[in-house]
Amino acid sequence: MKRLLWFLPLLLVVSVSAAPTLTTAGTSSLSALLKDATARGDVPGVVVAVVNQDGLLYHEAFGLSRTVGSQPMARDTIFNMASMTKPITSTAIMMLVDEGKLKLDDDVARYLPKYKDPVVISRFNLADGSYETRPAKRPMTIRHLLTHTSGIGYTFSNATVAKLVEKTGKSEADLPLLFDPGEGWAYGASTRVLGDVVAVVSGQTLDAFLTARILEPLGMHDTSYLVPPAKYGRVVATNARGADGKFVERPMPATLPASVAGDGGLYGTAGDYALFLRMLLNHGKAGNVRLLSEGAVKAMLTSQSGAVTAQLQQSTNQSLSRNFPVGVGRDHWGFGFQLAAERVANRRSPGSGTWAGIFNTHFFIDPVRQVGVVVMMQTLPFYDEPSMKVYDAVEDAVYRNLK
Numbered sequence: 001m002k003r004l005l006w007f008l009p010l011l012l013v014v015s016v017s018a019a020p021t022l023t024t025a026g027t028s029s030l031s032a033l034l035k036d037a038t039a040r041g042d043v044p045g046v047v048v049a050v051v052n053q054d055g056l057l058y059h060e061a062f063g064l065s066r067t068v069g070s071q072p073m074a075r076d077t078i079f080n081m082a083s084m085t086k087p088i089t090s091t092a093i094m095m096l097v098d099e100g101k102l103k104l105d106d107d108v109a110r111y112l113p114k115y116k117d118p119v120v121i122s123r124f125n126l127a128d129g130s131y132e133t134r135p136a137k138r139p140m141t142i143r144h145l146l147t148h149t150s151g152i153g154y155t156f157s158n159a160t161v162a163k164l165v166e167k168t169g170k171s172e173a174d175l176p177l178l179f180d181p182g183e184g185w186a187y188g189a190s191t192r193v194l195g196d197v198v199a200v201v202s203g204q205t206l207d208a209f210l211t212a213r214i215l216e217p218l219g220m221h222d223t224s225y226l227v228p229p230a231k232y233g234r235v236v237a238t239n240a241r242g243a244d245g246k247f248v249e250r251p252m253p254a255t256l257p258a259s260v261a262g263d264g265g266l267y268g269t270a271g272d273y274a275l276f277l278r279m280l281l282n283h284g285k286a287g288n289v290r291l292l293s294e295g296a297v298k299a300m301l302t303s304q305s306g307a308v309t310a311q312l313q314q315s316t317n318q319s320l321s322r323n324f325p326v327g328v329g330r331d332h333w334g335f336g337f338q339l340a341a342e343r344v345a346n347r348r349s350p351g352s353g354t355w356a357g358i359f360n361t362h363f364f365i366d367p368v369r370q371v372g373v374v375v376m377m378q379t380l381p382f383y384d385e386p387s388m389k390v391y392d393a394v395e396d397a398v399y400r401n402l403k
Helices: 001-011 022-041 083-098 142-146 159-168 190-202 206-218 227-236 268-283 293-298 385-400
Strands: 047-053 057-066 079-082 119-124 133-136 239-241 248-249 267-270 354-356 362-366 371-376
Touching: 001 371, 022 047, 022 057, 022 385, 047 268, 047 385, 079 239, 079 354, 079 362, 083 190, 083 267, 083 293, 083 354, 119 159, 133 293, 142 190, 142 362, 190 206, 227 248, 248 268, 267 293, 371 385
Parallel strands: none
Antiparallel strands: 047 057, 047 371, 079 267, 119 133, 239 248, 354 362, 362 371
16 A cells, blocks of 8 residues: 555646647748758758647658758658657656556665665766775665666766776666765666666566557557668668768668667657657546556656756767756756756746757657647757757747647
């Protein structure tokens, strides 16, 4: 009975208001700004989907999916979504919580013994990579992993982690922790560990679980870790901004081998991800199929990080990523989502959930205004300023024309 207590304070108030729509002027302005942005070369191409509980309000593509050969962007273009995999893995964890197969405050070592008795870095010398550790004050829990308060980081956004990986040869998820679980925030491989937990608890591989339990029920037929050869021509090319400020298309690889992980690796379309957001807007249901309890969805979009807020992640590789995220020092974390804290005109409501992939695929879900927005680009570096301006302009246009 104890494991069910987290549902009790999270009952949802059922809204009787009509689902929001975009005005005709709104869809026209969205198309105009995206056409202009791609024509200027702000980004080579972009696909945008806007969704409410009932379906798509907007779904259009602009620019090129491959600049070499001038292949047009299409609504069904397939993107490397990278870390937009994370909310889907987090959903898998919450499904297992719903089923009573694990608890949010379970010690991760219960499922993955190598995380028993974690240690925290107590002294670190960046120059030579030498360090000392001490025992962590508490175990690492599922809750810590879901909120990125576990102490696990990434090489591209934390100099300490980058140096330790270089020195030890260990993976990011196998290093000493950056801080005691629950006492700090660092973007990292926490969701990779959650993917391993899903596999252990379910008895399935992660890709099999996500496909059978989430992707297929939602109709996300173009989302997978392995792109079938027949769909390879629909995969977008990555464009990296050079020192001269211009994009250069990276050569398309001959094959796209699957990289199955909880924190990245999924390929998919904007339309598919919109189906995932619709399920959340419908409090865990897709048609007559319930994937998550209402309480689980509410918990995912409610602050779960206590007094800990998102902190600036300083890039160790400016060609891969700029510093991120927005909302530093203000935004909290739910289970799998960064949650907006500020109320700003023509912007998502406080409590809206968001995250992104390193190739500048972005989304947010606003449970107050009952709308979800997906903006798919395939550019580097992450948080590239012109790419982020496109994302910002889309958000502004949506809220100016939402009724």
